[in-house]
Amino acid sequence: MTEKNKELLRVENLKTTFKTVRGTVTSIDGVSFSVGKGEILGVVGESGCGKSVTSQSIMRLYDEKKLVTYEGEIFFNGENLLEYSEKQMRTIRGNKIAMIFQDALSSLNPVFTLGEQISEALMLHQGMKKKEAMVKAEEMLRLTGIPAPEKRVKCYPHELSGGMRQRAMIAMALCCQPELLIADEPTTALDVTIQAQILELIVKLNNTLDMGIMLITHDLGVVAQICQRVIIMYLGQVVEEGKIDDIFDNPKHPYTMGLIKSIPTLNTNRKEPLYMIKGTVPALGQEGGGCRFCDRCNYATDKCKNTPPEIMDIGANRKVRCHNYSEITKL
Amino acid sequence: MVVKKTKNPMERYEQDKVILEVRKLNKHFNIDSRMRVAAKSVKAVNNVSFDIKENETFSLVGESGCGKSTTGRTVLRLIEPTSGEIYYKGKSFLELSGKELRKERQNLQMVFQDPYTSLNPKMTVGQIIEEPLIIHKLYENKQERVNKVLEMMERVGLRKDQYYRYPHEFSGGQRQRIGLAKALIVNPKLIVCDEPVSALDVSIQSQILNLLQNIKKEMNVSYLFISHNISVVRYISDRIAVMYLGHIVEIAPTDELFNNPKHPYTQALLSAVPEADPHLKKEKIELKGDIPSPIDPPSGCPFHTRCPKARDDCKYAEPVYTDINEEHRVACLLYEY
Numbered sequence: 036m037t038e039k040n041k042e043l044l045r046v047e048n049l050k051t052t053f054k055t056v057r058g059t060v061t062s063i064d065g066v067s068f069s070v071g072k073g074e075i076l077g078v079v080g081e082s083g084c085g086k087s088v089t090s091q092s093i094m095r096l097y098d099e100k101k102l103v104t105y106e107g108e109i110f111f112n113g114e115n116l117l118e119y120s121e122k123q124m125r126t127i128r129g130n131k132i133a134m135i136f137q138d139a140l141s142s143l144n145p146v147f148t149l150g151e152q153i154s155e156a157l158m159l160h161q162g163m164k165k166k167e168a169m170v171k172a173e174e175m176l177r178l179t180g181i182p183a184p185e186k187r188v189k190c191y192p193h194e195l196s197g198g199m200r201q202r203a204m205i206a207m208a209l210c211c212q213p214e215l216l217i218a219d220e221p222t223t224a225l226d227v228t229i230q231a232q233i234l235e236l237i238v239k240l241n242n243t244l245d246m247g248i249m250l251i252t253h254d255l256g257v258v259a260q261i262c263q264r265v266i267i268m269y270l271g272q273v274v275e276e277g278k279i280d281d282i283f284d285n286p287k288h289p290y291t292m293g294l295i296k297s298i299p300t301l302n303t304n305r306k307e308p309l310y311m312i313k314g315t316v317p318a319l320g321q322e323g324g325g326c327r328f329c330d331r332c333n334y335a336t337d338k339c340k341n342t343p344p345e346i347m348d349i350g351a352n353r354k355v356r357c358h359n360y361s362e363i364t365k366l
Numbered sequence: 367m368v369v370k371k372t373k374n375p376m377e378r379y380e381q382d383k384v385i386l387e388v389r390k391l392n393k394h395f396n397i398d399s400r401m402r403v404a405a406k407s408v409k410a411v412n413n414v415s416f417d418i419k420e421n422e423t424f425s426l427v428g429e430s431g432c433g434k435s436t437t438g439r440t441v442l443r444l445i446e447p448t449s450g451e452i453y454y455k456g457k458s459f460l461e462l463s464g465k466e467l468r469k470e471r472q473n474l475q476m477v478f479q480d481p482y483t484s485l486n487p488k489m490t491v492g493q494i495i496e497e498p499l500i501i502h503k504l505y506e507n508k509q510e511r512v513n514k515v516l517e518m519m520e521r522v523g524l525r526k527d528q529y530y531r532y533p534h535e536f537s538g539g540q541r542q543r544i545g546l547a548k549a550l551i552v553n554p555k556l557i558v559c560d561e562p563v564s565a566l567d568v569s570i571q572s573q574i575l576n577l578l579q580n581i582k583k584e585m586n587v588s589y590l591f592i593s594h595n596i597s598v599v600r601y602i603s604d605r606i607a608v609m610y611l612g613h614i615v616e617i618a619p620t621d622e623l624f625n626n627p628k629h630p631y632t633q634a635l636l637s638a639v640p641e642a643d644p645h646l647k648k649e650k651i652e653l654k655g656d657i658p659s660p661i662d663p664p665s666g667c668p669f670h671t672r673c674p675k676a677r678d679d680c681k682y683a684e685p686v687y688t689d690i691n692e693e694h695r696v697a698c699l700l701y702e703y
Contacts, residue, residue: 081567196656226429228653231638256640279644297572299601309572315537
């Protein structure tokens with residue numbers, strides 16, 4: 036194994052259960068995947084499929100005393116994060132694993148300047164003095180391509196545009212040189228031309244800093260343009276995993292096929308109706324005993340209704356969770 | 367200019383089937399009106415002209431803050447324009463008031479972006495869809511109205527037994543169907559769809575887009591479709607106007623716009639769309655910087671601050687429309703002779 040492909044994060048059978056007033060809800064159920072060093076992994080799925088819960092579980096951001104129980108293993112550089120104490124976790128968060136969120140305005144603190152917010156992490160994790168940290172903060176802002184960073188360090192978040200705020204978030208996430216960056220819908224709130232700038236920045240930083248990136252998104256276009264591998268999630272489970280070219284050229288799971296076919300692209304025939312996946316995503320806890328997708332699948336058999344499929348390794352670094360994947364070639 | 371000077375709006379309606387004609391529409395929002403001096407204003411819509419034909423989907427596309435929603439709302443007079451002319455079926459829509467305006471509004475309906483906040487949470491689905499019929503006094507007795515509501519619910523893909531349900535019991539896609547039923551029940555001729563699929567998941571988005579297409583065919587309506595999603599706009603539109611900072615910078619039939627974009631902004635916008643095809647690594651035209659504030663827009667061409675092809679004169683001269691061909695116009699100095 037070369038240095039480039041070395042495993043950075045490996046999630047094994049992760050199951051996150053929330054306590055609610057109406058009983059417990061298993062938000063993600065048996066999720067396994069890995070991210071290599073310097074790799075960009077795409078995590079794709081519709082709302083409620085558990086992509087954000089997965090990322091926040093890796094960071095252990097939920098209230099473990101009252102709200103949530105984790106099962107499974109999360110190996111980061113060979114160590115199981117779920118066995119870490121809260122104190123140990125704090126040396127990981129924002130330092131070894133950093134995270135950027137969709138809505139930069141509500142994720143930044145409105146009463147501190149950008150410089151103060153970025154230097155906070157540097158002072159905490161790297162033991163820098165305030166002055167030194169401020170210089171570094173300015174340098175980080177410059178790295179992300181914000182114009183006039185010497186002025187911007189003294190700005191408050193509301194003084195910046197959406198694209199600049201997202202750049203500031205990225206600067207903050209990267210200031211401690213994390214080994215893994217979790218980007219949760221980083222460009223969803225941005226306009227297309229600004230999105231193109233931010234994606235370019237993420238790819239550039241991935242190349243220069245050699246960090247692993249887990250990119251969570253619902254936009255297959257973004258995934259196709261910058262990721263190397265992708266996992267597709269549906270209702271708390273990974274339904275398909277593979278290299279980006281394989282997934283787009285030759286999807287195996289009927290959900291992946293439907294998802295790819297139902298988005299209009301710049302080459303879609305406008306005269307024909309779009310492909311539709313029938314029905315809607317069922318609520319968590321309402322899925323039947325069998326395959327979670329079977330109500331919406333055109334190929335569901337009796338077996339699908341009764342036995343939940345396991346995720347299967349089908350060679351060439353591909354995995355799929357479907358009983359009939361070898362028979363379904365086209366929708 | 368779209369508007370040929372030789373024809374008046376009535377002739378354009380009767381001969382060219384133009385049901386909505388918008389001429390030189392302006393909407394400026396004054397800020398600091400407490401000071402009694404309109405010191406500054408947000409120039410949301412500037413000199414926007416376009417027309418929509420019968421059974422046509424006309425789209426406004428652009429980034430946030432470009433004035434596309436304001437244009438849509440001004441057309442329905444949900445916001446009163448600062449200046450300009452709007453003709454519905456050849457008659458001036460801006461001169462109407464009171465009862466006449468209300469009567470005409472029956473023909474012009476709207477579907478909103480956010481299906482969660484645009485439905486009254488205290489009304490049942492049946493009541494929500496029935497309300498326009500009561501307001502416009504379309505049926506005399508209750509039973510006729512209920513029958514019409516049930517028919518419409520079925521038409522948009524809702525089940526009859528959902529009549530007594532409340533909006534919170536529905537998913538986003540289903541709520542968007544309710545909003546559409548509410549707009550369609552009065553048999554409008556034009557529906558302004560303001561980002562109708564932006565809040566929906568991918569698999570639901572295609573269901574609603576197909577529904578919109580079928581309804582257009584069957585009920586002979588026109589859409590003014592507002593969206594920032596270029597792939598969606600390409601799929602659904604007959605003609606497209608690209609907006610930037612309150613101006614329409616380019617207007618053309620869909621295929622023409624995508625095959626032969628002329629304005630540097632259109633070209634950059636199309637190149638920035640991430641394609642769901644990993645083999646397609648297209649040449650991206652990267653735009654520098656952010657969209658300028660509409661309070662203090664740049665002089666000359668509004669796009670010159672970010673334009674990769676800007677020349678010196680772009681800073682001073684405001685571009686006028688150049689006809690590329692009969693239906694394709696662009697506002698850019700590069701094409702002026």
